[in-house]
Amino acid sequence: MPFFSSKPTSFLGIDIGSSSIKMIELGNRNGQAVLKNYAFAEKTSKIESSRTEDIISRSAEIIKKMYKEAGFTSRETVAALHNFDVFTSVINLPETDLADLESIIRVEAHKFVPIPLEDVVLDWKVVGAIGDKHKKAKDKKKAVEKPAPDKKESTKVKSDETKNAKLAGLAPEDLLPKDERGLEVLLTAAPRKLVKKYVEIFKAAELNLLSLETESFSYIRALLPKNDNSPVMVLNVGAVASDIIIVEKQIPVIIRTVDGGGFSITEAIAHNLGISIERAEQFKRDVGIYAPDGTDSNHVIRQLVESAFVPVVNEISYSLELYKTRNQNVEKILLTGGSAYLLHLSDFLKSTFKIPVYIGDPWHRITYAPEMQKVLQEIGPMFTVAVGLALKQIVE
Ligand SMILES: Nc1ncnc2c1ncn2[C@@H]1O[C@H](COP(=O)(O)OP(=O)(O)OP(=O)(O)O)[C@@H](O)[C@H]1O
Ligand SMILES: [Mg+2]
Incomplete structure (x- = not known):
């Protein structure tokens, strides 16, 4: 020692x-x-x-x-x-020899990364391996930076499918049924320039x-x-973007990012009421998004907040539906990001999605x-x- x-x-x-x-x-x-x-x-x-x-x-x-x-x-x-700068996906691969895994992953990667693979840093991790043959594979993690042989356009990415969705999430056909004899691989690709x-x-x-x-x-x-292996949604509401991540057994199985966060709410108030950004920010913090007791005061501002939040609500609905195609329901939503403290946001989400919401x-x-x-x-x-x-x- x-x-x-x-x-x-x-x-x-x-x-x-x-x-x-x-x-x-x-x-x-x-x-x-x-x-x-x-x-x-x-x-x-x-x-x-x-x-x-x-x-x-x-x-x-x-x-x-x-x-x-x-x-x-x-x-x-x-x-x-x-x-929103990184492409992430869980892909299912058939049972394969570990020696071949790297080349198979490279070939698979070109199907979902919508930019040439020589322009990205590719990283992968086996997250689910069932059967003795793959026991050792579970913790294996490798970073590969080589281009794939084929630079065909993405066939699986559906990033523009939902308006405002910036990041390639998983489309229903991408959520392949779990194959007990296969491997689940978490793949990430980040632009090399960035x-x-x-x-x-x-x-x-x-x-x-x-x-x-x-x-x-x-x-x-x-x-x-x-x-905690239960299916959870992490909802990050930041300033310009919101992230929706559905996590299963600690693995992010659905990741979507939508334009819209605290700043777009503030901007909507400022624009509609013709006031400064600073004043609008204060109104937003004071009034919030929802009145659990049904009070009618500040209705106009609350309405503006709610409208500016619609793209995020739509994206949450879409992600929950997507996850259901896997016969799974999200058990709770964990709120984070500076806008998590938007007054009554938890109550609003609870009442909209009928799922427990916690900060x-x-x-x-x-x-x-x-x-x-x-x-x-x-x-x-x-x-x-x-x-x-x-x-x-x-x-x-
Ligand atoms: N008490 C509050 N009530 C409402 N909104 C708040 C409160 N405190 C902070 N915010 C909002 O949180 C946002 C900043 O959050 P955060 O720091 O998570 O964003 P960021 O990480 O800088 O942005 P992004 O993740 O979009 O790049 C701002 O829009 C701000 O108005
Ligand atoms: Mg942030």
């Missing part, structure tokens, strides 16, 4: 969102995550663009400033790619980027207890000083991705 180990003992999770950057440092105390520091920096009250390249372009300098001012100590960083951009940003911020993962995995790690708690695996409980509860939904990212280095 070495007398000295230089293995890092604390990690940064950095979430570059469209409205703000969230940064958290977690320490590893014998496998238990301990909160060491956190900070967030709002960018501007106006969101100029929802393109990731624009969102992250000024990030290095903001991150550098946050790091210094808040007194973070670790430089070991995990960051996230937005769900990955390069993130690498550059963290280098410029003088941080050591250990890993870049898709947000969905951070939500799962931060919000779901390790032994997810990203701190449930973290040790922190008891006096911090109140403030952490308030900021929790905004910090879910950052917490999940930093946790990755401690619990996996």
Whole structure:
């Protein structure tokens, strides 16, 4: 056993969102995550663009400033790619020799990734393997970056099927029946150009980027207890986008992203009432989306909030229907993202979908000083991705 180990003992999770950057440092105390520091920096009250390249372009300098001012100590960083920038799918493969698996996966990948495979970083993980032959395969994970031989256009991606849906979710025919003799493989493909951009940003911020993962995995790690295998929907309502992730046995089986979040609600109020973004934001926070007691005051604003939220509601309905084709029902919805605190959003979703809705708690695996409980509860939904990212280095 070495007398000295230089293995890092604390990690940064950095979430570059469209409205703000969230940064958290977690320490590893014998496998238990301990909160060491956190900070967030709002960018501007106006969101100029929802393109990731624009969102992250000024990030290095903001991150550098946050790091210094808040007194973070670790430089070991995990960051996230937005769900809408990554293509994710669970594919079923027939029983096959492990030696052939990689080439089969490459051939399969071109069917669902709608951009040339030489332009993406492809990653895969066997998530379901039944039968002795594949027992060893379960934990095998490989990153492959080679182009597939065939660059045929996607036949399975249905990303434009539902208006506003940006991300390729699974269409009913993609949810293949479970084959007990087969393999389930979780495939992700991230645009190479974007990955390069993130690498550059963290280098410029003088941080050591250990890993870049898709947000969905951070939500799962931060919000779901390790032994929770029930079908759950994680609903992230951010500033410009909302993510719908149906998780089964800790695996994201349906991932969809829709344009629409807190900022589109604020914009709708500002536009319709002819008021500033700042005032509209305040109205939104004060009035909310739903009146559980049926009160009629502020009806006009509430109506505007609800209308701006319609694309998200439609996408939730679509995802629930899609999941039902697998003969499964979602048991609960876990709400997260800054807009999770939109007044009465949980009641509204409960009443619309008749499914229990809870605000997810990203701190449930973290040790922190008891006096911090109140403030952490308030900021929790905004910090879910950052917490999940930093946790990755401690619990996996
Ligand atoms: N108390 C509140 N009530 C209503 N909305 C709120 C409240 N607090 C924050 N929000 C909204 O949350 C949004 C920011 O959420 P979040 O930090 O999750 O977004 P982001 O990660 O920056 O954006 P995105 O995920 O879309 O890139 C803003 O639109 C803000 O108006
Ligand atoms: Mg976000």
